[in-house]
Amino acid sequence: MSNKNLTIVGLGGVGSWLIQALSPFLNYSEDEWDVTLVDGDEYEEKNRTRQAFDKIGPKADIQAEWVDEKYPKVNVNPIFGYVSHSEEGTSPSLIIQEDSVVFSCVDNHKTRLLLQKHCETLKNIILISGGNELTDGNIQIFIRKDGENQTPTIYDYHPEIADPTDKSPDEMSCEELAVSHPQLVVTNLAVASGMLNAFYSIQQGSFNPLFSECYIDVLRNESKSRERERN
Amino acid sequence: MAGSVKVIYGMHDMEAEKLVGKTVGSAKDALALTFNIPDNAIPRVNGNEAESCDVLQTGDTLEFVKPAGSKG
DSSP: OOOEEEEEEOOSTTHHHHHHHHHHHHHTSSSOEEEEEEESOEEOGGGGGTOOOSSSEEHHHHHHHHHHHHOTTSEEEEEESOOOSSSGGGOHHHHOOTTEEEEEOOSOHHHHHHHHHHHTTSSSEEEEEEEEOSSEEEEEEEEEETTEESSOOSSTTOHHHHSOOSOOGGGSOHHHHHOOOOOOHHHHHHHHHHHHHHHHHHHTTOOOTTOOEEEEETTTTEEEEEOOOOO | OOOOEEEEETTEEEEEGGGTTOBHHHHHHHHHHHHTOOTTOEEEETTEEOOTTOBOOTTOEEEEEOOOOOBO
């Protein structure tokens, strides 16, 4: 039986918690999983307020070491770089394979759109995309099966993703990259948890593609899925 | 009974009798402060993109789609 493929793009506030919670699940599942971790950033001391890591250094390498040490059944492959068309090693077509699961844990809509657009070129793909503000966030699921979209894209209901005004990290100057916006660990963790819920629901065959977007709000202590019709 | 319109914004939802017969634009004006709806939120009625001048009917679902979280 061939291994299953999974890619996590972004290992910051959402992605770091996600990989550390997902790893035991994958390690003890019946399937063999090949996991690709992608991030062009490095963990710094200041990230400890809301990100899960035990060493300073390149995020993809640090998380890969952690997974390899604790959950050796998971085959993990780190890629240091930001997803971009301009960098050969980190273009979506090289890091995302046919018939895989993609967790988009990035911090900008431009990269979300790039990942979504690539997923639309594949025959079978599951894209689980998360994002947050200070105390709320959302999770969007895009599923394509046998060349047909089973859900709306992540931009069909969201013009801010369809036509992003932000920059991807590879377009930013060092000064722009150094600017950090306030975020809460509880919100990052809630989004990561919602993304894992979606993954588990899809794996179990119980996911309803009509409800492909879920909002979470940590102040209200609520989450709610919303109906999303395909165009 | 006059019926109502279901209004959604992100986590929020409510049934609003007073919005039956009102336009989408006036509904937004009435709810913007309560729900903290931003100017750029796209209105959809029963899943379809709606114009400000569209009139709401009994049983309609009006959603102002909350922008996706940008950070992570």
